[in-house]
Each structure stands twice: as C-alpha cells, then as structure tokens.
Amino acid sequence: xxxxxxxxxxxxxxxxxxxxxxxxxxxxxxxxxxxxxxxxxxxxxxxxxxxxxxxxxxxxxxxxxxxxxxxxxxxxxxxxxxxxxxxxxxxxxxxxxxxxxxxxxxxxxxxxxxxxxxxxxxxxxxxxxxxxxxxxxxxxxxxxxxxxxxxxxxxxxxxxxxxxxxxxxxxxxxxxxxxxxxxxxxxxxxxxxxxxxxxxxxxxxxxxxxxxxxxxxxxxxxxxxxxxxxxxxxxxxxxxxxxxxxxxxxxxxxxxxxxxxxxxxxxxxxxxxxxxxxxxxxxxxxxxxxxxxxxxxxxxxxxxxxxxxxxxxxxxxxxxxxxxxxxxxxxxxxxxxxxxxxxxxxxxxxxxxxxxxxxxxxxxxxxxxxxxxxxxxxxxxxxxxxxxxxxxxxxxxxxxxxxxxxxxxxxxxxxxxxxxxxxxxxxxxxxxxxxxxxxxxxxxxxxxxxxxxxxxxxxxxxxxxxxxxxxxxxxxxxxxxxxxxxxxxxxxxxxxxxxxxxxxxxxxxxxxxxxxxxxxxxxxxxxxxxxxxxxxxxxxxxxxxxxxxxxxxxxxxxxx
Amino acid sequence: xxxxxxxxxxxxxxxxxxxxxxxxxxxxxxxxxxxxxxxxxxxxxxxxxxxxxxxxxxxxxxxxxxxxxxxxxxxxxxxxxxxxxxxxxxxxxxxxxxxxxxxxxxxxxxxxxxxxxxxxxxxxxxxxxxxxxxxxxxxxxxxxxxxxxxxxxxxxxxxxxxxxxxxxxxxxxxxxxxxxxxxxxxxxxxxxxxxxxxxx
Numbered sequence: 001x002x003x004x005x006x007x008x009x010x011x012x013x014x015x016x017x018x019x020x021x022x023x024x025x026x027x028x029x030x031x032x033x034x035x036x037x038x039x040x041x042x043x044x045x046x047x048x049x050x051x052x053x054x055x056x057x058x059x060x061x062x063x064x065x066x067x068x069x070x071x072x073x074x075x076x077x078x079x080x081x082x083x084x085x086x087x088x089x090x091x092x093x094x095x096x097x098x099x100x101x102x103x104x105x106x107x108x109x110x111x112x113x114x115x116x117x118x119x120x121x122x123x124x125x126x127x128x129x130x131x132x133x134x135x136x137x138x139x140x141x142x143x144x145x146x147x148x149x150x151x152x153x154x155x156x157x158x159x160x161x162x163x164x165x166x167x168x169x170x171x172x173x174x175x176x177x178x179x180x181x182x183x184x185x186x187x188x189x190x191x192x193x194x195x196x197x198x199x200x201x202x203x204x205x206x207x208x209x210x211x212x213x214x215x216x217x218x219x220x221x222x223x224x225x226x227x228x229x230x231x232x233x234x235x236x237x238x239x240x241x242x243x244x245x246x247x248x249x250x251x252x253x254x255x256x257x258x259x260x261x262x263x264x265x266x267x268x269x270x271x272x273x274x275x276x277x278x279x280x281x282x283x284x285x286x287x288x289x290x291x292x293x294x295x296x297x298x299x300x301x302x303x304x305x306x307x308x309x310x311x312x313x314x315x316x317x318x319x320x321x322x323x324x325x326x327x328x329x330x331x332x333x334x335x336x337x338x339x340x341x342x343x344x345x346x347x348x349x350x351x352x353x354x355x356x357x358x359x360x361x362x363x364x365x366x367x368x369x370x371x372x373x374x375x376x377x378x379x380x381x382x383x384x385x386x387x388x389x390x391x392x393x394x395x396x397x398x399x400x401x402x403x404x405x406x407x408x409x410x411x412x413x414x415x416x417x418x419x420x421x422x423x424x425x426x427x428x429x430x431x432x433x434x435x436x437x438x439x440x441x442x443x444x445x446x447x448x449x450x451x452x453x454x455x456x457x458x459x460x461x462x463x464x465x466x467x468x469x470x471x472x473x474x475x476x477x478x479x480x481x482x483x484x485x486x487x488x489x490x491x492x493x494x495x496x497x498x499x500x501x502x503x504x505x506x507x508x509x510x511x512x513x514x515x516x517x518x519x520x521x522x523x524x525x526x527x528x529x530x531x532x533x534x535x536x537x538x539x540x541x542x543x544x545x546x547x548x549x550x551x552x553x554x555x556x557x558x559x560x
Numbered sequence: 561x562x563x564x565x566x567x568x569x570x571x572x573x574x575x576x577x578x579x580x581x582x583x584x585x586x587x588x589x590x591x592x593x594x595x596x597x598x599x600x601x602x603x604x605x606x607x608x609x610x611x612x613x614x615x616x617x618x619x620x621x622x623x624x625x626x627x628x629x630x631x632x633x634x635x636x637x638x639x640x641x642x643x644x645x646x647x648x649x650x651x652x653x654x655x656x657x658x659x660x661x662x663x664x665x666x667x668x669x670x671x672x673x674x675x676x677x678x679x680x681x682x683x684x685x686x687x688x689x690x691x692x693x694x695x696x697x698x699x700x701x702x703x704x705x706x707x708x709x710x711x712x713x714x715x716x717x718x719x720x721x722x723x724x725x726x727x728x729x730x731x732x733x734x735x736x737x738x739x740x741x742x743x744x745x746x747x748x749x750x751x752x753x754x755x756x757x758x759x760x
Contacts, residue, residue, distance in 0.1 A: 132568060132722045145760055181570025189569065189720030387595050388669040389588075391640025426578075428741035436742065443742030449587045473640035476588070477633060483588020 012279065013271040017408065020267070020501040026513025027315065027355040029362040030558065032369060033269055034523030036540060038376040039205045041555050042196045046071050050546030052217070053109070057082055059225045061218065064119065067210040068109060069546070071196060076135065076203075077106040078210035079118050082218060090141050092175040092247035094430045099125070099139035101172065101214070105207040107133050107186065125176070125183075126430075132186040135203035138177040140211060143168050143245065150219050154234065155227030165241055166304050169526055169538040172215040173245025177204045200262065200380050201522060212244035212540050236548075240557075243541030246524065249534045251432045253514040254424060257450050260491050260498035265381040266521050267497030273372035277364050278342040280371075288335045290367035295330065297559025298359060299323045301525065309529040311510070315355045322356025369555065386491040389483065391473025395466045398489060402460050405492050408501045409453035410460050421507030424450040435511060435533065453503045455485045564724030572725065573598040575733050576611045582739030583615045585632065592636045596661035599668075601725070602718035603690045608729035609699060610657045615736055631655040635662040638707065642666035642674070648708035654701045656680065663707060664690065673712035678702040684713040691715030 018024065030037070054066035067078040081102045089098045102122045106114065114133065121128030122137065130137055146160075146168040153160045179201070181187040191197040196206075216239055224231045234242075256263050283291070302319050329347065337343055341364045348357045365372050402410065414420050423444045427434045438444050449455065459482045466475055476483050492498045503509065511533040519527070524537035542560045544552045567575075577594030581587055593611060600607035614632055631654040638651075639662035653659050656678050663674045664685040673686040680696025691713050 131566075143760070181568035184566070184568060184571075184722065187569045187720045187722070189718075192720070384665070385669045387591075388666060389640055390643065391637070392644045425742040426740060427744055428738070429744040431741070434742070437747065441745055441747050446740050446742050448740075471641075473637055476640065477637045480586040480589050480633065483586055484591065485588070487588060487591070 012275045013268075014274065016267075016496045016499075017501065019271065020497060020499060022500060022502045022510065022513040024354050024358065025500065025517035026510060027353075027358045028517045028520035029359050030520050030523045030525060031270060031273070031362045032365045032372060032555065032558075033273060033376050033379065034521060035199060035201050035379075036205045036209065036523035036543070037555055037558065038199055038373075038379075039196070039202050039209070040543065040549065041373065041376075042199075043069070043071070043206075044549050044554055046196060047550070048196070050549075052213075053077075054115075055217070055221075057218065057221055060084055061222050061225075064115065065214060065217070066110065066115070067213060067546075069206065069210070074107075074194065075109055076206060077108065077110055078207055078214070079104050079106055079110055079115060079122065080211070080214045081119060081123050083123065085141070087144065090144070092141060092173065094176065094249065094251060094432050096175065097127075098123075099175065100142045101211075101218075102139045103137070103207060103211055103214075104130055104134045105136040105138075105203055105210075107135055107190075128183070130184045132184065132190060134185045135191070135197075136177055136179040136207045137183055137185055138174050138204075138207055138211065140172040140174045140215070140244075141247075142172050143170060147171055147219060150234070151222045151226060154220060154223030155231050157227065157230045157232045159232075159235055159238060162238070165238060167306065168245075169241075169541055170212075170215070170243050170245035171219050172211065173247050173536065174208060174211060175247050176251075177208060177246075179204045198380060199376055200266070205522065208244055208246075208539055209543070210546070212242070212543075213545055215244060216242065216545070240542055240544065240548075243525075243538040243543070246519075246537050246539055247530075247534075248515055248519065248537070249432075250434055250511055252518055253511045253533075254433045254448065254450055256500065256514055256518055257452065257504065259383065260488060261381045261383050261386040261495055263500075264492075264495035264498035265379050268495075269375040269379045270521075271497070273365050273368075273375050274345075274361050276371050277368050278339070278345060280341055280368075281339055283335050283340050283367075287367040291335070291363065292330065294363050294366040294559040295323070295326065298363060299327070301559070302359075305526050307528040309531075311512075311532075312527065312529050315353070318353040319355045319359060322352040322359065325351055326356070326360060363559075366559065386495075387487075389472065389476070389487050390490060391471060391476065393472045393490070394468060395463055395470045395472065395475055396468035398472060398486065399460070399463055399468070401489050401493050402456060402463075405496075405499070406453075406456045406460075406489065409456040409503075412453050412457065412503050414454040414457060414503070414505075418507040419503060420451070420454060420505050422505045422509065424448040424504070438505070449484050451505045452485075452488065452499065454505060455482075456489070458482075459485045459489075563727050565727045565730060566722050567601075567725045567730065568722045569598045569601055569720060572601045572607055572723075575730075575737050576607070578737035578740050579611065579615060579733040580632070580736070582736040589632055589636065592662065593632055595665060596632075596635070596658060599661045599664050599718070600657060601723050602720065603664075603692075603716065604719070604723065605657060605660075605692075606699065606726065606729075608725040608733065610655060610661075612726075612729035612732045613655060613699065614658065615732065631658050635659045639663055639666040642672070643670060645674070645707070645709055648706050650704060650706050652701070652703045653678070653705045655699070656702050656705050657698055659705060659707065660685065660692075673710045674707060675710035676705065676707050678705040684710055684715060686712035686715070688717050689713075689715040690718075 048071045057063035062084050065080045069076045085100045104122045150160045348360050423436045423438045512529045515535050526538040528536040542557045573594040576597040577590050580590035580593040597607040635658040667685045668687050671687045676683045681694030683692040
C-alpha cells in the first residue's frame with residue numbers, strides 16, 4: 001500500500017487530551033522519526049564520507065583531534081579538545097568549569113588558525129566565545145568506572161567485560177550541547193536549505209555522533225599508551241554497543257513550552273505516522289517478521305535498562321511486564337486479523353501501562369519506513385507566523401478558542417498552595433532555567449511565563465468583563481499582561497499538539513517528564529533519572545560508526 | 561555611541577526579550593521587542609540603539625510603562641491590525657524604526673507588503689524583503705509617518721549572519737536583562753542537579 005492511500009484524518013490521530021499529558025510524554029520512546037535516526041538515514045542516502053584529518057593527542061590523553069563529515073556540497077568538522085581533568089572537578093552540572101573533553105562543530109574544514117582560535121575558547125565553554133563558523137558547542141565527561149575498566153582490559157590485550165559495557169553503555173556523557181546562535185554559534189537560520197541539516201537539532205545530533213567516535217578512539221589511544229605492543233582494539237560488535245551518554249537537567253525542560261509550534265510539529269509527525277500504520281488493512285509476512293524482531297529487541301533493551309530512581313524503577317517493572325504480555329498476545333496470532341496494528345493498539349489501551357503503550361506505538365512504525373520516514377521533513381517549523389498576534393480577532397472568538405482548546409486549564413483551581421507551589425525562573429548564577437518553591441523561596445516576582453494553565457484561567461476570567469465584539473488589538477493595548485497568553489491560544493488554534501495539558505507549576509509536576517519527551521524525539525534510550533529534574537540517557541547505542549554507515553543496512557540498529 | 565560588538569540574531573532576540581521584561585514590560589510585549597530587534601538586526605539596522613532608547617524612559621522593574629503612549633505599544637498595536645490596514649494612516653512616532661520592524665514582521669507572517677514614509681526614510685517591506693532609502697537620522701522621532709498597504713518591491717533579503725551591535729546599547733540591555741535573574745539560594749542549588757555523584 002502506498003502512503004497516498006493512507007491519509008488519516010485529524011480525527012484518526014490520538015487526541016491531544018490523551019497524548020499531551022505529562023504522564024504520557026514522560027513515557028515516550030524513540031521512533032523511526034527521532035532526529036538521530038533521521039540524520040543517519042540522510043547521511044547514508046547522500047553518500048557522506050568521514051575521516052579524521054587531525055589526531056594530535058599526547059600520551060597523557062591531552063590534545064586535539066578533528067573528525068570530518070564530507071557530503072555532496074558541504075563538509076562539517078568536529079573539533080575535539082581532550083583535557084586532563086582531576087576527579088574532584090568532574091561534575092555534570094551546568095555550574096562545572098572544566099570537563100574531560102570539549103567540542104565545537106565547525107562549518108567546513110578548519111584551518112590551523114581556526115583551531116588555534118577554538119583552542120582558546122572552546123575549553124572555556126560558556127565563558128568563551130565562538131563564531132558563526134561554528135554550529136555547536138559542547139562538552140563531555142568520562143564514565144570513570146567504565147573508562148578505567150576499558151583502558152585496563154584493552155591495554156592487557158583483552159576485551160572489556162560485557163556486563164560492564166551493558167551496565168553503563170557509554171564511555172563519555174555529554175553534559176551540554178549548545179547550538180542555534182548560543183555563545184556566538186551560527187543562528188539556525190544559517191542552516192536553512194541545507195538538506196542534511198534541515199531537521200530539528202541536526203547539527204547537535206551530528207556533533208554527538210562524532211563525539212561518540214572520539215570517545216572510542218581516545219580510550220583505545222590510552223590503552224595503547226598503557227599497554228604498548230600488548231594493547232588491542234575493541235571488537236566491532238562490542239564497540240557498537242557503546243553509545244554516547246548525556247546528562248541533562250532542568251535547562252532543557254522549558255524548551256517545549258517556549259516552542260509550541262515546534263512541539264506541535266514533532267507530535268503531529270509522530271501521531272500521523274502511528275495513524276498511517278493503524279490504517280493498514282493487513283500486515284505482510286515480512287512486515288510481521290520485522291515487527292517481531294523489534295519486539296524481541298525491545299525486550300532485551302528493557303532487560304538491560306537500569307535505573308535506581310524509584311519512579312523509573314516502577315515504570316521499568318511495568319514495561320517488562322507489558323512486553324511479556326505483548327509477546328503472549330502476539331503468540332495468539334493477533335497480527336493475522338484485519339487492521340492488525342489498529343487492533344493491537346486498541347488492545348494495549350487496557351492491557352498495558354502507559355510506558356508499554358508508548359513502546360508499542362513506537363514499535364509498530366519499525367516495519368514501515370517507506371510509509372512514515374517522509375514525515376521527518378515536517379518536523380522543523382517556521383515560527384515566524386506564530387510569533388504574530390492576529391489583533392483583528394474578537395474577544396468572542398478568543399473565548400471560543402479557550403472553551404475548545406483550554407477547558408483542561410480553566411478547570412484547574414490554582415488557588416490551593418500546592419496547585420501553584422512552583423515557579424520557573426532563570427538563575428543569576430548560571431543563566432539557566434530553574435524551578436523554585438513559590439511559598440518558600442524568594443524570586444517569584446521574576447517568574448518566567450511557564451504557568452500556562454493559571455495564565456489562561458486568569459485571562460478567561462478577565463474576558464468576562466469585556467464586550468465580545470472588542471478586537472484583541474484593543475483589549476491587549478489596554479491589558480498587555482495577557483499578550484503572551486493570547487499568542488499561545490492563537491498558536492494552538494491550528495496546532496492541537498502545541499500545549500502540554502498539565503499544570504506546570506503544580507507541586508507534584510515532574511520535570512523529568514518534559515525532559516524525557518524531548519530526549520525521546522532526539523532518539524535517546526535508557527532513561528535513568530537521577531532526581532525529579534535530572535536524567536541520564538544514552539544516544540546512538542548500537543548505531544554504526546561513521547566508517548560503517550555505508551556498509552550496514554539502513555536504519556537497522558535501533559532494535560538489534 | 562560605543563564601538564560595535566558582534567552578536568547572533570538569537571542572542572539579540574533573547575537579550576532584548578529579557579531586557580524589556582527587566583525594564584517592566586509584560587512578557588508578551590517583551591517578546592515583541594525581542595523579535596523586532598531580531599528583525600532590525602537581520603537587515604543591518606541599529607537594533608541595539610532602538611531598544612536601548614526604548615528602555616531609556618519609564619525605567620524601573622515592576623512599574624508598567626505608560627502603555628498607551630509608549631513606542632513599543634504603538635508599533636505593536638499597529639502590527640496587530642495589519643490585516644485590516646486598507647488605507648494609509650498617518651501618525652507621530654517617537655521611534656519610527658520600531659514601527660518599521662513590527663510592520664516588517666507582519667509582512668513576513670501575512671505575506672503582504674507595506675510602505676512607510678517619514679522625513680528620514682521611505683521603506684517598502686514584504687516577506688523576507690526590505691527596501692529602504694533616505695538620508696535622514698533613522699533614530700529621529702517623526703511627527704508625520706505614513707503607513708499604507710503596498711505592492712512589494714524586490715529588496716534585500718534578511719541575513720541570518722551575526723551582526724554588529726552598538727556596545728553601549730548592548731551593555732544597557734544586558735544590565736536590564738539581569739533584573740529578571742534570581743540569585744541562587746541553598747534550596748535552589750540543592751534542587752538543580754543530581755542528588756548522586758557524577759564521578760561514577
């Protein structure tokens with residue numbers, strides 16, 4: 001069946017009232033549409049080549065290297081700086097001032113002068129300054145225990161212990177990857193029209209993929225220094241099992257709220273993909289076999305996914321149970337009936353936890369790259385149109401939009417202390433988003449506008465005293481405090497997935513739910529919360545390395 | 561006027577947004593200022609000076625500027641009605657470049673063209689296009705600014721490149737932006753990071 005035959009209507013997509021809740025967003029899984037998978041497919045299809053023109057790392061592991069990706073029209077280079085970091089300075093938090101390694105993604109091939117300039121700025125991260133020749137700025141810390149283990153084993157001519165590789169999953173974890181005009185880096189608009197870079201976070205995803213290569217090359221370099229002639233390299237299969245870690249805190253959470261049109265584009269793409277597969281009348285034998293292979297991969301992934309965090313531990317147990325239940329259900333020949341994917345997802349709504357439902361929704365996309373991968377091109381959006389308020393709209397029309405799209409917000413009573421217990425702000429210390437306790441900490445008067453449900457409720461109340469024919473331009477000239485909220489409501493009018501339908505200042509709100517949703521769109525796996533606002537993940541686990549990309553089957557690595 | 565420094569469009573947008581909130585504007589108007597500054601900078605116009613000038617009156621966090629007369633409110637209210645603009649309208653304007661920026665953003669969003677004319681300059685704005693001519697002081701107030709719908713004239717496209725910003729203006733904006741920051745407390749530090757060691 002061609003995708004032109006599969007044209008789900010808006011009503012066949014899962015409703016925003018169901019999927020835009022934090023509990024479900026916080027159970028999101030990577031899919032075929034995740035940014036890193038889309039990037040690798042694009043690089044492979046365009047025949048990109050990769051090399052390492054510079055390796056200038058000394059016997060103490062200090063120096064720099066350059067990793068270059070060359071495509072039909074352009075090239076990009078990761079400039080990596082390796083440092084000697086004392087253990088006591090190693091921190092993943094944004095307040096850190098030194099790291100094991102620092103990086104910039106350069107637009108083209110850097111000259112010696114470029115590398116010299118970058119060497120004076122990139123190691124300082126936020127305290128340095130890059131230019132619009134650079135597309136991203138990032139840093140990473142080693143996984144201390146796995147790093148030492150791998151160096152020791154390789155130096156002795158042995159392979160690392162499989163269990164330890166599985167338990168950690170990466171040699172380095174990035175602690176920030178900045179792009180889009182930050183600290184002098186090129187504005188996103190600079191990348192407009194570049195095919196490989198046209199999706200969301202593509203430059204950042206390319207940088208992280210090349211950082212993974214650097215982490216493996218560096219560990220093998222250190223093993224050679226230590227073991228000399230005895231040292232060996234990691235076997236390719238085991239090498240591929242090492243991804244790149246990432247450690248992320250609150251700074252990422254407000255992004256989804258600040259970019260409602262983008263959030264809608266991501267969600268719409270994913271939900272349209274799910275709806276296209278659900279609309280299929282049957283599944284061929286190869287499609288079923290592909291799906292079953294991925295289910296088995298998901299079972300192995302869930303078995304190896306570890307987290308000590310109490311919330312995630314409960315969810316992981318539920319996921320493992322869900323997958324066992326799914327396998328049992330599939331053994332009853334569930335895929336042989338008409339509209340098998342729709343029937344399967346309908347079954348999951350009562351049979352599985354939310355974690356399992358979202359895993360299944362991601363899995364059914366796997367056999368259908370030809371049907372859904374084109375949706376990746378819809379995941380970037382021009383936010384120009386949504387930045388403008390249509391002031392010729394009447395107050396009555398706005399009231400109707402609130403009633404249709406924000407009944408969930410006006411239904412919340414924000415008066416009890418716990419319903420407005422938090423406030424979002426930007427810290428003076430590191431210019432990073434933080435979450436305060438409204439009734440215990442100072443600073444609520446400097447609150448960032450992330451109190452969406454409360455603000456909509458306040459606007460709805462204020463509109464009670466306004467004549468329905470009043471133009472919004474006039475209302476907002478008089479009452480500009482509602483301007484931010486009116487903009488959101490107008491944005492949501494044609495973008496049903498633009499708004500998280502929960503109270504973001506509630507005392508029970510979990511920021512890790514927002515982090516997980518965004519990171520799943522990146523393609524992250526193995527979510528391991530370290531608190532309610534801090535999470536470690538793994539990226540590119542099992543993915544091909546640059547030198548393997550052309551020779552491995554396309555996009556075959558997500559569920560090995 | 562100070563020496564220019566180089567800032568990206570994203571930095572200009574974000575800093576002006578925070579500065580105008582720090583100055584006392586509601587978030588929604590502060591966002592308009594950030595986007596307007598980005599628009600001006602993308603056409604090589606003096607975004608930093610326009611915004612520093614805007615912030616030079618009604619100073620003080622928490623004291624809402626006189627919204628009916630302030631140049632940002634005037635420009636924003638005009639742009640809010642851009643869809644209904646059928647006939648030329650004439651106005652006084654303390655900061656004609658703010659009117660230009662907000663109508664320019666409306667032209668981008670609505671894919672329409674508008675013409676502006678005052679003593680210092682005349683301009684045609686359309687989606688991703690600006691033609692501006694004139695010898696006068698772009699920053700000077702005007703008592704006779706005409707804004708009307710127009711036929712688009714092919715002009716210069718916006719540039720995404722980092723651009724020069726007047727250093728004194730930038731310093732003013734950064735100081736205002738600091739007003740929205742909240743100092744760290746023991747409670748905030750305790751909640752921000754992981755509760756566990758990163759040395760593992």
